[in-house]
Amino acid sequence: MIPTTVTYRIGSTLLFLGCLTFLGCASKTDHEPAADSGAHSWTYEGETGSTHWGGLNTEWAACSAGRAQSPINLTAAALSDLEDPVFIYQSSPLHETNNGHTAQASYAAGSSLQVDGKIYQLLQFHFHSASEHTIDGAHTPLEVHLVHQAADGSLAVVGLLVEEGSSHPAFDAVLAAIPVEEGATVSPEGITVNANDFLPTRRTTYRYDGSLTTPPCSEGVTWLVMTQKIQLSAEQIAQYVALFPGTNRPVQPLNERTLSQDAF
Numbered sequence: 041m042i043p044t045t046v047t048y049r050i051g052s053t054l055l056f057l058g059c060l061t062f063l064g065c066a067s068k069t070d071h072e073p074a075a076d077s078g079a080h081s082w083t084y085e086g087e088t089g090s091t092h093w094g095g096l097n098t099e100w101a102a103c104s105a106g107r108a109q110s111p112i113n114l115t116a117a118a119l120s121d122l123e124d125p126v127f128i129y130q131s132s133p134l135h136e137t138n139n140g141h142t143a144q145a146s147y148a149a150g151s152s153l154q155v156d157g158k159i160y161q162l163l164q165f166h167f168h169s170a171s172e173h174t175i176d177g178a179h180t181p182l183e184v185h186l187v188h189q190a191a192d193g194s195l196a197v198v199g200l201l202v203e204e205g206s207s208h209p210a211f212d213a214v215l216a217a218i219p220v221e222e223g224a225t226v227s228p229e230g231i232t233v234n235a236n237d238f239l240p241t242r243r244t245t246y247r248y249d250g251s252l253t254t255p256p257c258s259e260g261v262t263w264l265v266m267t268q269k270i271q272l273s274a275e276q277i278a279q280y281v282a283l284f285p286g287t288n289r290p291v292q293p294l295n296e297r298t299l300s301q302d303a304f
């Protein structure tokens with residue numbers, strides 16, 4: 041099913057779920073929007089599209105006024121001797137939601153990411169099409185975001201750029217299970233996923249300080265985009281795109297920020 045319009049997503053329930061696109065179930069209560077924000081929703085196109093987000097809700101002002109927004113074009117990165125992130129991922133039962141903006145899978149407690157001496161717990165992963173980050177202005181067909189949160193509430197997101205190529209079996213169950221119905225969640229019995237299987241072999245990254253790429257566009261997010269792309273088959277990519285044909289926020293200005301890349 042290909043949605044013919046994006047405005048049908050307006051609705052208080054979908055707004056709430058949409059705000060969790062990045063934040064995941066574990067942070068639900070910490071980040072629950074104010075009750076009056078339920079009157080507004082957002083889309084990727086049209087009158088509530090990305091260029092309007094900052095004006096739709098006072099709590100989303102960072103979407104237009106922020107100076108450290110995501111995504112960005114990954115180019116002209118400063119080569120640095122960055123410490124590789126350490127992934128300590130366990131498998132998790134698949135628990136996947138169509139939140140009206142994307143397909144998002146919550147992740148069981150106990151998987152973590154260590155970056156620059158700080159530990160972040162993996163909360164959830166989700167998809168965007170086309171990719172949100174670009175390299176030298178070029179999108180890839182998909183991007184996977186692995187969203188992590190530290191004990192102090194700060195977020196680190198790992199971005200995986202997906203190019204078309206070989207089939208990637210680790211994504212088979214995830215893509216097959218995406219609920220068609222907005223607001224629906226599925227937990228297929230006996231199906232587990234391990235995000236470790238999603239990662240490319242090289243652990244080098246682009247690194248910068250950015251934001252959520254969906255409202256409320258909160259800043260202070262540590263971004264790590266893997267420099268090595270992963271591959272999914274055309275058929276696998278189509279499974280997501282058929283349901284979510286345009287779920288990427290356009291790239292934002294770098295402004296005063298530094299974009300770093302591992303000097304490997």
Ligand SMILES: [Zn+2]
Nearest residue numbers: 166168185253
């Ligand atoms: Zn995302």
